[in-house]
Amino acid sequence: MIRFDGRVLFLTGASGGIGSAIAALFHQYGAHLFLADCDEAALAALQPRLGSADDVATHRLDVTDPRAVAGAVDACTRRFGGIDYLVPAAGIYDIKPIGEMTDDAWRRVLDVNLDGVFFTCRAAIPKMRDGGAIVTIASIAGHRAGVDIPHYGASKGAVLTFTRSLAVDLAPRLRANAVSPGLIETTMITGLMQARGPALLASTPMQRLGRPEEVADAIAFLCSDRASFITGETLHVNGGLYIAG
Numbered sequence: 001m002i003r004f005d006g007r008v009l010f011l012t013g014a015s016g017g018i019g020s021a022i023a024a025l026f027h028q029y030g031a032h033l034f035l036a037d038c039d040e041a042a043l044a045a046l047q048p049r050l051g052s053a054d055d056v057a058t059h060r061l062d063v064t065d066p067r068a069v070a071g072a073v074d075a076c077t078r079r080f081g082g083i084d085y086l087v088p089a090a091g092i093y094d095i096k097p098i099g100e101m102t103d104d105a106w107r108r109v110l111d112v113n114l115d116g117v118f119f120t121c122r123a124a125i126p127k128m129r130d131g132g133a134i135v136t137i138a139s140i141a142g143h144r145a146g147v148d149i150p151h152y153g154a155s156k157g158a159v160l161t162f163t164r165s166l167a168v169d170l171a172p173r174l175r176a177n178a179v180s181p182g183l184i185e186t187t188m189i190t191g192l193m194q195a196r197g198p199a200l201l202a203s204t205p206m207q208r209l210g211r212p213e214e215v216a217d218a219i220a221f222l223c224s225d226r227a228s229f230i231t232g233e234t235l236h237v238n239g240g241l242y243i244a245g
């Protein structure tokens with residue numbers, strides 16, 4: 001059984017669908033939680049759902065602001081003494097054909113999904129305790145071509161490469177792995193499912209959307225000592241869509 005008693009999780013995108021499932025699971029396993037998100041109201045609603053406020057801190061954070069990210073890491077260190085697990089889950093999704101791609105639309109997705117991950121890792125790594133683990137959240141879109149998401153796909157492909165670089169640079173002190181979810185039931189993919197849901201589900205051998213909790217389980221495994229010799233890898237969580245789609 002996985003236990004994270006006394007360990008500290010630094011999580012961005014914490015009030016999102018996948019983020020809140022990660023928060024709940026790590027809390028159940030005994031971790032202290034530092035939960036960061038730009039959506040302050042959603043963060044405030046999440047904290048009481050986790051139980052004790054003693055071991056859960058929330059922090060409003062825009063991951064595209066490197067100074068704010070450094071401040072959040074300092075706040076976490078002051079509160080809990082260090083960081084054991086880092087999951088930079090904040091992300092945005094945007095459907096836009098390349099012919100309609102504006103500079104701003106391209107930049108915004110790269111800012112949040114790639115620069116935000118870089119800023120978070122750069123600030124947190126020096127505060128991470130030996131034996132800790134980073135798990136980034138990429139996407140099936142970082143491996144396969146998606147429809148009308150060139151900016152999102154590019155950002156997630158870069159996250160995969162960045163994660164492998166971290167794994168080499170940080171070993172043996174820390175491990176770094178990625179999870180690549182397929183279609184997970186959160187509000188992020190509402191528009192996609194309205195546009196192409198039946199076809200996408202028909203291409204998924206498991207014939208359903210994934211649950212945020214199923215992504216959280218993969219992340220907890222990769223953080224745990226059960227994955228103590230796994231670094232620089234990608235764990236797909238997609239119900240078979242990657243191999244069949």
Ligand SMILES: NC(=O)c1ccc[n+]([C@@H]2O[C@H](COP(=O)([O-])OP(=O)(O)OC[C@H]3O[C@@H](n4cnc5c(N)ncnc54)[C@H](O)[C@@H]3O)[C@@H](O)[C@H]2O)c1
Nearest residue numbers: 013015016017018038062063090091139181183184186188
């Ligand atoms: N849902 C899916 O099917 C799916 C598939 C593959 C990958 N992912 C990835 O999983 C991660 C979580 O996605 P989700 O499905 O939970 O989506 P979500 O929209 O429910 O959660 C994303 C969270 O990120 C936060 N966020 C956005 N911009 C931010 C910023 N600048 N600073 C701080 N926080 C910010 C949002 O407030 C939100 O709480 C994302 O990185 C996403 O790209 C999701």
